[in-house]
Amino acid sequence: MTDTSTPRTDGALSRRSVLAGAAAAMFVPASVAALGSTAGAAPAVATGRGTTAAAAGSPATARATAGTVHKITMYVEDLGNGQTGYGLEPGKATIPGPLLEMYEGDTMEITLVNTTDRDVSIHPHGVLYDVNSDGSPFNRSYNGPGETRTYVWRTTGERSLGRWARPGTAGYWHYHDHAMGTPHGTAGVAAGLYGGLIVRRQGDILPDRQFTVVFNGMLINNKLAPDTPMFEANHGETVEFICIGHGDMFHTFHLHAHRWANTRTGYLEGPRDSSQIIDNRDLNGGDSFGFQVIAGEDVGPGAWMYHCHVQFHSDAGMSGIFLVRNADGSMPDGAQESIDWFHDHEGSGHH
């Protein structure tokens, strides 16, 4: 095990160790941590502490000063079985697509390569774009079959308005297709064309691990239990969940034994912050939120469930595992038994 922990920008958190076998992995893309995932690795565009998952073979995009222009190429690729994904390299498309990150003040230029025979696009939430980067047929902003097109996303900090401030663009956002099938990209979203987008504010706390969870219709990351992602972290690591809702159903996201504040970051802004603390939240079409928790903090390591709390959705397979390993990366007592139980009992085929 290699200790690659680095000082935090805020100086408030203790040093952490990263998962054995994923040395130097500061930003682990969601699908890498997914046990049994059939999708390839989704390389994250890491703008945080400077490195991405070496184990995933993804290029590191170092964090520069605010105002960085991130130029990336994204490939839309068919993955078979009616599934389609975004990827940062040819042949590497995943569902969800790569987790993209920026700081307020940054710009991202995305050259989108459409390798499919349908119209596709990339439409972001939260960030700034002109009509040419809207990603909609409505604004003639999409890629025809085989076409390449560049989309530009910008960000900004908040602006003082006297006692108020106009919001900036910091947040847990997301991107998705807005062109395939209908004017609203319904076919593209259903096929898997979605991913997480984080815009951080300078000084925000950075996580050790990141998990993207997309409730899409009755699926999680286009899978049903027991094939839903198992997210893994070591006891004491700071993990970040990016939760996104899509499709035609209503959902609530619930995580066992961990909780967060219903704020921009999941943290409170000190003792006078009146925000509600939650462990369950609505997650409907186009919604997104994120938060960080210390894996197993105050509750210990073990296998914990995350699931939609609409009863028949969880019964039908909208559930998965958050595996908190021991601090040294070893398996906690009983966790393998829980994982086995999950594979034997969860999902619509079991009831």
Add this chain to the structure above:
Amino acid sequence: MTDTSTPRTDGALSRRSVLAGAAAAMFVPASVAALGSTAGAAPAVATGRGTTAAAAGSPATARATAGTVHKITMYVEDLGNGQTGYGLEPGKATIPGPLLEMYEGDTMEITLVNTTDRDVSIHPHGVLYDVNSDGSPFNRSYNGPGETRTYVWRTTGERSLGRWARPGTAGYWHYHDHAMGTPHGTAGVAAGLYGGLIVRRQGDILPDRQFTVVFNGMLINNKLAPDTPMFEANHGETVEFICIGHGDMFHTFHLHAHRWANTRTGYLEGPRDSSQIIDNRDLNGGDSFGFQVIAGEDVGPGAWMYHCHVQFHSDAGMSGIFLVRNADGSMPDGAQESIDWFHDHEGSGHH
């Protein structure tokens, strides 16, 4: 173009220009700005900067000091095709009804004239009323066929409770029928008996334009695309959206290229405000929220979509246009093409 901008109460915003052809229009009712709307103008009760839309021929209700008593008459009228609306003058009923505004401390006395042959009422959210103004058959508070009845709504500021405060009544609220058809006014709401109600706090930022958006079942303001309202503003104007949910469906409201804080006003209370910044929000039965954005700020003029982000709802016609004109009121490049595309492709008949 006439520049009618006036100093803001907070002194923080720059001067704005109003739309050519609507000089002195500070509070433009939602339906006036709706392109292709068949409904007549819905005169707003403006309690803000002193004037209402001259173009709409509506009476101005000047803002006085806190504690103003606003006495208005509202007419419930059948509009044909099973539609029913509220209006401030005979023959002027609209869907949604007129946008009503108060300041904390004000009172509104509404003399409701029922010109229909069914039971109707007006039930407000957020404000203060005794059982006689509840607007429900449960409290014998409704108008029988042809009857006239007065409802009184009061407001209050917050009250200190030591370190806490009991909330006042400031907010983006709404009103609706609570008597037609069933004990809960289901038939009245379905027919169009709803409208926006704003209670401001002294010093709140005032907008240049206002748009009321009601997701009612599978309709927006009782219309389907392409007949949904097109909201128009000039680049740089402060526009206020009042979003209201009704009916039996669940929805999320999404606006392209603009974002707001999930707070009472849509603004942040300075840099320590931890609230989430959003561009998509749940909008279910009885819910309401509002926010202000600078039209086209940081993204430029153009035709932008607003829509329900539940995929099959947007595909079925729950979408509309937010047209941000150039600052001088002229049409941005490509915008007319987008509007034409919308009319040719959006709505349930096109898929």
Add this chain to the structure above:
Amino acid sequence: MTDTSTPRTDGALSRRSVLAGAAAAMFVPASVAALGSTAGAAPAVATGRGTTAAAAGSPATARATAGTVHKITMYVEDLGNGQTGYGLEPGKATIPGPLLEMYEGDTMEITLVNTTDRDVSIHPHGVLYDVNSDGSPFNRSYNGPGETRTYVWRTTGERSLGRWARPGTAGYWHYHDHAMGTPHGTAGVAAGLYGGLIVRRQGDILPDRQFTVVFNGMLINNKLAPDTPMFEANHGETVEFICIGHGDMFHTFHLHAHRWANTRTGYLEGPRDSSQIIDNRDLNGGDSFGFQVIAGEDVGPGAWMYHCHVQFHSDAGMSGIFLVRNADGSMPDGAQESIDWFHDHEGSGHH
């Protein structure tokens, strides 16, 4: 009428009187206040001002210093007609189960006695527990038929992280079965195995009365109008609503003539708190929130409705009465007529 009001911890609230006939009742369990309820009394575990409802014959659990260990025994019992409840004494199970309360820093040890012939458990939201107290078959944490098992819930305050704070466990939470029928306790929740759980922070304002409202499928506390609970308070009393969502439907909770802030407590943290003030809120599976209002404040006594604001849900019977009596406990003018009207008109059988 006996005045049993006591000084508040914050010293900010005026003296209150309690309901005649329930002297010394500081924490009145929800079902006690429910008119016409067929369920027995649900004794609350009161950790607030030191006493519980003598009228309900429940044992008082005195509030000690932070760090108190509350040891209680809970019984899972069949109530007939497919209903099952939790209770603090044999033969006293109710739907919802007893309202449980802790302060941040407290621990609760629950010895759960399963008197049924099915698997059951108790799974809490918001608090701290290790895998052995997860309450899920997934972690082999449940009671088999006839078995007794102890679950341990812990709590913690927030922890400073420099300018941020990690959230503590204070909140309006809930508990429910996670074992009966399916891996997610769907059968248990449907049968009535749920209840409220409050974790307070030192100094939080304490209420005079408490009402637990559970939207469970199309039912409220497993009842349809007109059999839904009627919550009663005297004009001027501080009443606390604990709202919980369960089942497969989406809902919004609406209360007439009262409003609260969308915060942890329902109060604002002073004049710079930007939180929205609401009277209607989403209440979906696994969600919970709570708030306090002064009964009839600024609006007077009377019979007020609470209901799901999804129209066909309210029409089908998801509504109930919040009866605000006069300050001396007598019936307000017209209130009995409203109650009679409710019994004659509300519920799915009436339309």
